[in-house]
Amino acid sequence: MLLAGTMSAAVMSSGEKVELKTAPFDARFPNQNQTRNCWQNYVDFHRCVKAKGDDYEPCQYFKRVYRSLCPNAWVDKWDEQREEGSFTGKI
């Protein structure tokens, strides 16, 4: 349950080594301001899906990253904007 659709590869059972994983450092965004890191991954995911279709597994990487980085309220707002056609990013 813990692992489904997540960045985390954490596994816990008795004596086993526990490993947690999240979105890695991205050299394009080396600064404290990570706003565009979140946004770029959101846009990249939707571009990827648009180009390759919903079932293309590698696209999910972008989704995991943006789920990890973006505040949920931002994602909800952008999803709404995409539906209305008022999202400013080019997808």
Next chain:
Amino acid sequence: MATWGQLMFQDSASPLMEQLIFFHDHILFVLILITVVVGYFMIAIMTNSYINRFMLEGQEIETIWTIIPAIILIFVALPSLRLLYLLDEVNSPSITIKTIGHQWYWSYEYSDFNELEFDSFMIPSTDLEEGQFRLLDVDNRLIIPMENKIRVLVTAADVLHSWAIPSMGIKVDAVPGRLNQLSFFSSRPGVFYGQCSEICGANHSFMPIVLEVVDTPSFIKWVSAN
């Protein structure tokens, strides 16, 4: 947590806070040096009776008292810059936590796992139980695994806030529309307290931050249970 009459820092709970304390001590050492030397000069000048009515400049002494402070400033600046860049460093964090400041509470999102998000309100003084800290304890603590590199992304939903935990040596402004990144490493388990550090309105003083550091298996257990 800071206690009554405490003048010095809280005990550090992260390597970077240790470095910050070392830096603070280093600076105090420099300050003592300067105070003693300048104090000696002042007293010496005021108590002696040597007067030179025609001295308008002294190139040698001016050169010396320009270069020596410059060298001292270099000894202050270099460790300061080293620390500044160390504090900004993020290398392969194990989890990302999103912190959102609201008027007037913090909310936390763990999205590396199945979506886990909750609000963290201060416990009102009237509802405190034995052993809880007034104006400092919250209903839902931020829980993290110890000895792990943590990335915190801070933003705000309404006005400016600032998310801070002194014993971890971390503080970052929460700005609406902007994601500020911060990373830290907790070296020991425990409960650590902080407070909103940017005036954010009427209840600015009543949105504390409580960080509970647990071992990784307990953390996984907690995440799985929620």
Next chain:
Amino acid sequence: MTGHFHPYHLVDQSPWPLTAAIGAFGLTAGLVKGFHNSNFNLCFIGLFIIILTMFQWWRDVSREGTLQGLHTNAVEFGLRWGMILFILSEVLFFFSFFWAFFHSSLSPTIELGSCWPPVGVDAFNPFQVPLLNTAVLLASGVTVTWAHHSLIESNFNETSYALLLTVMLGIYFTILQVFEYYQAPFSIADSVYGSTFFVATGFHGLHVIIGTTFLLICLFRHTLNHFSSNHHFGFEAAAWYWHFVDVVWLFLFVSIYWWGSCLFSM
């Protein structure tokens, strides 16, 4: 003159500082009051008092300088430096708007779509009316210089024509800007593009109107023979101010209209 042995102008007692203060207080208090209850009467009264004060105070200044001969070389030296420092402060005023513009446009935020002009903003074509405006202002810079040289050569008629032409070019510029604003497909509320655009060009427009008025006053004073070939600092100050407004426009045109309208995205 009687009793003093220095070249400086010790001003007489005057009511205008007091009326200016009353007007300024009425203007600010009236503005705040207007924001609260949408009634701007006090604000307009304050503005009216200030305009009245300006008219009478400067009328007094030109009487002192022209008719009473109180503007000696030493006084004129002070007036020149006063005008230079005033224009310098105006340069810094506009510098802040350019700073805001470049701050916002060089790294456009995600809300704008990470591009400039922002998504959904149709910028003006800089080579239509804005280019015409550039030509108009440059031409007015030429005519004001023509007026100055005619004045130095004591050519009354050519000074009048050139000055009138300058004022008319200033009015033409303002009219063009009014039509441009009227047709603008974006407003001051349309993102930071609209904000920086209208605040910067709006304040420039205000300065054009002030400069035109200044030149118009010079034209009236010229018809009253206030200016001699070697003593006409009022005119020179107006010309300096006009050139300053002209230069600000060139920067506005090149940065905001031209460079700022070329679509780029990150």
